[in-house]
Amino acid sequence: MSCQAARAHTVMWDQLFERENDSALSLQERVRQMLVSAILSGHLPPGAPVPSSRHLADQLAIARNTVVFAYQQLVCEGYLVSRERSGHFVSGDVLDGRLAAPAPRPATPAAEGQDRWDKRLRFRPSAQRNIVKPANWQKMPYPFVYGQFDAGLFPTAEWRECCTRALSVLDIRSWAPDLITHDDPALVEQIRTQVLPRRGVWASADEIVITVGAQHALYLIADLLVHHETAVGIEDPGYPDARNIFASRTPCLHGLPVDENGLRITARLAECDYIFVTPSHQCPTTVTMPIDRRQALLDLARDADCMIIEDDFESENRHGDAPIPALKSLDRSGNVIYVGSLSKAFAPGLRIGYVVAPRELIVELRALRRLMLRHPSAYIQRAFSLFIALGHHHALLRRQSQAYQERADRLSQALRRHLPDFEAVPMTGGSSCWVRGPAWLDTNRLATAAVARGVVIEPGDVFFKEAAEMPLNTIRLGYNSIGPSQIDAGIEMLARVVRELQGQAMGRAVTA
Known part of the structure; x- marks a missing residue:
């Protein structure tokens, strides 16, 4: 042989x-x-x-x-x-054209590598405070995590149908070429005629640009508009990734207070060049900004000549009440840059978002996007346009809204039953609940102890701008990735962990 x-x-x-x-x-x-x-x-x-x-x-x-x-x-x-x-x-030629593996380099001491890059890095994104989830959260029995994939609600057959249809000969010839700065016109048309009107927003095709998710949209906007001396106002508490994106470009970041009606309208807003706001479901408190406050914000932006960046995430998911129009729909002065997501409620891994803004800004956003990645996957754009056009997107939103309302009701009942000392913001929509625990509670310790029992929660301190001033007793409980039958048992288990931590805290106090 x-x-x-x-x-x-x-x-x-x-x-x-x-x-x-x-x-x-x-x-x-x-x-x-x-x-x-x-x-x-x-x-x-x-x-x-x-x-x-x-x-x-x-x-x-x-x-x-x-x-x-x-x-x-x-x-x-x-x-x-x-x-x-x-x-x-x-095959004898199967490896032709492959270079041989290079000889291994000697290991560089960790300290030397750190010093080398400290001199070159403009800043360290890895050092920013971010929401962190356990890598294996999907295997946990009680995953109260936010904004993640729900296999039970995913329309597998419908999405497969759209992907298959996007592979027809004519469709392939449409999306396979390099679009350079352009987007799939079919998806832009569906956003313009089917998605935006639901929020009261009307736009022409040249006022829309597709992005790789809403976060990419914020990155593009910040990269194009924010420089070292730009004053940006952000909600406090607010969306950590938006805070980190803007903080990477300007030190002039103003934390703006939030109350039970969302962003408060104060004179400090007039000091900002840009104001980032989540009026439909404030991140993370989930409260909705009423119409009169929205109009007051628009009036202030017009008079101060500042721009509003509206992140309209989860706008479609409102329990019971009629939806409130987007800020963009009320804007008559061109002061609102509107950011939306198509995939957040559907499948976050698809990464499909968009920006609606004056065409002069859209032209520059397209040019900047070309430098970064040219354009998002044209195949995914075509499949998503079919998903909307065939009615699957609207049907999915209706099913999700009903499912999330049921889960919100069960979560409210479970919190009242098992954690009566915790104060939860009433859930009127969205897919998460903002909860404040007793003053003694450190939810970072709670999260660490709870995950050992299979309960995944998100400590709330990461949502606050100033680490030194952030409260340690808040948590965000997401319910779009946990089945309704698991909610009560998960909160009951969390309550057990809370009692154990309380006993330890009392023991330390007695010892002291």
Whole structure:
């Protein structure tokens, strides 16, 4: 037996096969992935034989036809060659054009690497305070996390239909070319005629630009409009990622107080060049700004010649009451830059957002976006345009609103039952609840202790601008990723952890 043949027979096929355990792949696809990995990693060099289909099927305990079809596909793709009466072999030119791996470099001491980059970095984004979730939160029985994917509500068949239709010959010819600064006109039209009118916003096609999520929209706006001396007002508490984006460009960041009606209208707002606001469901308190306050904010912006950046996240999800028009719909002076998301309530991983603004600004946002990533995936844009046009988006929003209202009701009941000393902001929409605990409570300690019991919560201190002044007894409880049947049990478990921490705190006080 040749060295190469011996090498092929000594490969631990069953172990390699177990490594390719992606549940989304069929057995045949797993076999193909295993062989491609073995070839490209050097386990099977060019010219090496692969096991017979019968032998490999026995090794993997699968049907022989599965292996036969996998081999046929790999022959078509040039990874294998078939030789009559000899079997299959790794193609001799499969690795042509690949450079050899370089010799390993000597390790650089950590301190030396830190010093090297400290001199070059403009700032350290990793040092900013951000919302942090456990990596395995989806495996936890009680995930009270916000803004995440809900497999139970995801319209799998409808989305698959739209993705398949976007792969038609005519559609491919439309989205496959480089769009440069443009967007899929079909998606822009659906946003213009179907999405925005629900919020009372009317815009022309040249007043809309597609982004890779609402956060990308904020990054583009800040990159284009905010410099070192720009004064930006942000809600306090408010959206941490918006705060961090603006703070990376200007030190002139003003925390603006929030009450039970959202952003308070004070004289300090007139000192700002830009005001970032979440009026539909304030982040994180979820309160909704009433019409009279919205009009007062618009009047102030007009008189002070400042711009409002409206993040209208979760605007579609309002329980019971009729929706309040977006700030943008009330703007008559062109002072509002409107940011929205299509995928936040649907599947955050799709990353589809948009900006509505005067065409002069949209032109520059498109030019800036080209420097960053040219344009978002045109294929995803086309599939999403079909998702809206066929009525799936509207139907999904209705189902989500009903589901979230049920979960909000159950969460309210569970909090009253198990945590009566906690004060929760009434939930009128959205998919989270802002809760204030007793003064002694440190919700960071609570979150650490709770996750050990399978309960995931978000401490509220990260939402406040000043770390030294932030209260430690607030939490945000998201309910879009937890089933309604788990809510009461999750809050009951959280209450047990609270009692344990309270007992420890009383013990420390007695000892002191």
